[in-house]
Amino acid sequence: MGQRRFELFLAIVLIGGLVAACGGGGETSADGQGGGEGMADGVVVHTNGESRADYLDRLYKAAQEEGAVAYYTSANTSETDVIIENWNEAYPGIELEPVSASAGTLLERALLEAETGRVQGDVYHASSADLALLEAAGAQDDYRPINTEDVAEEFKPDDSYVFASYLTYHPAFNTDLVDEDELPDDWTGYCDPKWKGKVAIDPEGADWAAGLLAGMGEEKGTAFLECLAANEPRLVRGTSNRTELLASGEYPVMLDGYGHSILEYEQEGAPIRAQRPSPSPLPALPQFEMIFKDAPHPNAARLLAEFFLTPEGQQVWLDRNKAGVLAEDEQGQVNRDLVEGAEVVFLGPRDTDFDAAFRIFNDTFN
């Protein structure tokens, strides 16, 4: 029996060890996320009329005491790597812990945290549609950024959002399969039977549709989506996948490519090109850096949001041809050239009816 008792003891130790290992692993690598519930012990730093540099300095010191910042993003991992590198250079001593997942999963998690009051995230990289839902759930902390001197006039914040970059949706075509002259000047031209089965769109493209509906008005926009649906567009999921297939010659046109991605293919010499000028309206989807209400690291969260409005913070998007918001960057000019001649519709989180767009798009195409 002694032997047995020893073995039983051993088994319990082993199982206990396994459980401890699971828990231990969680604690060591989940710092930003496991930082406890509610607000940190320290005081949130507010501006008190001092200079921008002084305020950021105070914020940095307070953030250093917090030691970490949890950043929720559905960006791909290579982008996240660049953000971490630049952040560590700008503000050493504050660990940026990215929490990555698909956009839907991440949103579910953030909403869950907000509704249960167990907030673990500090900053959320949100598109307008995400932000609208997060704001409705009370997840957002109002914060007006101070680092706005270099921001282009048209992008200066007029409310409490940290608006740091945006995506534009463009029609693009395969230059081997179609002449630029053949492309119609307005959206309804793609309803012409000559384009039947020849244009690709995203089956999850409600944001793109929201831009068209906002720009054209609901009635005209819906009519366009319906006539497009009657023309049997190719439904191809994954923006990158859709662009690759366009470059491969699977179809001659796609209507909702990302501007930055098309630019990349153009630069690589692939046989695709954005339609210039794009038909109007041209949907643009702003990306926000939302600070969580009751963030566990409120000062680090503010500092990270401010960081995204500096040239170093913007670098991650500029590297990928994406549009930043600073007035003087060269990439900004490239992106502005890309949209020139088109009426750009920015989809704000408060003034866009994403629910209606989602419903209309799904009813029409799925």
Next chain:
Amino acid sequence: MTTPVESPEQVAALRSPVEPPEQGRRRRWVPRDPRTFVFLAVAAILVWEIAIPLIILLWGSVSSARPGSDEFFSPSSFTLDNFARAFDGGRLTGVLWDTFVFATGTTVLAFILGTYLAWVCERTNTPLRGFITLMMVLRLILPGILTTISWIFLASPNIGTLNRWLQALFGLQEAPLNIYSMAGMIWVETMDILPLVFLLMSAALRSMDPSLEEASLVAGKGLLRTTGRITLPLIRPAILATLILLLIRGIETFETPALIGIPAQKFTFVVEIWRQTSTTPTDFGVAAVFAVLILAFCSCLLWLYNHMTRHADAFAVVTGKAFRPRRTDLGAMKWGTLAGSLLICLFSLGLPMIILVWASFYPPSRGFQPITADGFALLSWDNYRAVLDSDLVQRAFVNSTFLGIASAAVVVLLMTVVAWITVKTSIPGRMWLDHLSFAPIAIPAVAMGVAFLWLYLSVPIPVYGTIWILFLLYVARFTAVALRIMSASMTQVSDELHEAAEVAGASWWRSFRTVTMPLLRPGMLAAFIFVLVHAYRELSASLLVYSYGNEPIGVAVFDIWENGSYGLLSAFGILVVLALAFFSIIARVISNRYGVKEEQ
């Protein structure tokens, strides 16, 4: 699946499990028995790993509150709204029909082709049988998403290499093949699932008694008639069980319906779950409803499966004796069967690999171009350089290797104990362990991912955001097949040696460790490799719970697919296949070494 039993003693042991002498005097279940503690520990792990996520998923489909919130488990949150939304708009009928056609079509085609290959390799004298088997094992390794993409490159009407070749060969105006169709979906999924059928049916054919077949042949009934009248009915239970497993796989698979089904306007249940959870506004409630519907259907199939394999065991017991199936001499026909087998291997592995290797050398961000003489001038190592340089890829290899080995080790140990409890003991409630361990086979991967997401967002265990949630998920995902392999091995191990050890004074644990486990080594190794390979391939469930820094290979493949080019993806895929082939060879070498030792 049949489980051969070697001796009459074993048959007796199976029917009435022998108690070790010390416990034999006590008919009642005695809590101080260490086996009880093992039973309780294993039961606790399985309840936590499988039952609780399942309960959360089921309740999530009828709760209006968000999982994790205080109201979630309150009866007042009960609602049928999620079901109403799921059934709204008549969309469900279309989804149901597409899922049905896709799953049954795949099942039938894969079963015919896979069984043919298994028969050729196990029961005929067709040349190159070893090569065909090797092709099927390698095929098992290729991640599903790459199979799908390779078939888009091969048979898309506009860019498919096969279409180009066929058009040039026969002077056709229109492309003859269209992958974006239900037939295309069924074909691609069949190519992906073929190795599973091959392995299952090979095992069944290997373990059947061929004396009846021989009698039929001697009586002059001919090969076809014998196969139809004798062989197939003999392994009918295994056939039905395989068909059911295929049907479940067809329902829960993700890659082919997502990449080919959506452009073809064919939507399956799993794609619906994905749509509900991946785009804003997300609707996890409706996703749970779809998951529950799949679960309910798969549970019915599972019940049938259990029912049929029970018969299979009885069947094996009745005919069980030492035998070695003999191979049929096909005469000149063997060249015909060889040609047929090689053709299947060509479509299943050869063509996809050729196209992936081509794409992997094609310059990045240029799209895919069919294989042409001109294209060769453009080929370069750029994609391989970029892949090997990528932090994500390096992390993914490390993560998946850790996850694969750790989850395979834990699953195999756990299922060895479960198999032992269910096969060799009479502990009350032991069959619940069997059912619980086997249940995950009916849970679609996406649903399992949703359930784990909810569970670990709700409980204050700091696992979400770490690699451990993937580890826990993989353990739950892969118990079912490991259990079947271990149960089959366990029934083949006679109780005598274990009992002898206990009579000689060894404790239960000592005799289990030093007598039973070594005898189970081949089965454990097979289960280990199965879990390892599938952990490397896992995508659907991982996508929901991974986080930055913990990306497994499946997620890295998806990340590159969503953000990078086909060239990068293909290069990465080729590296994954090479890595897994390497693991398989190492495992084979180890198993051979152990085999030699045991024979000595």
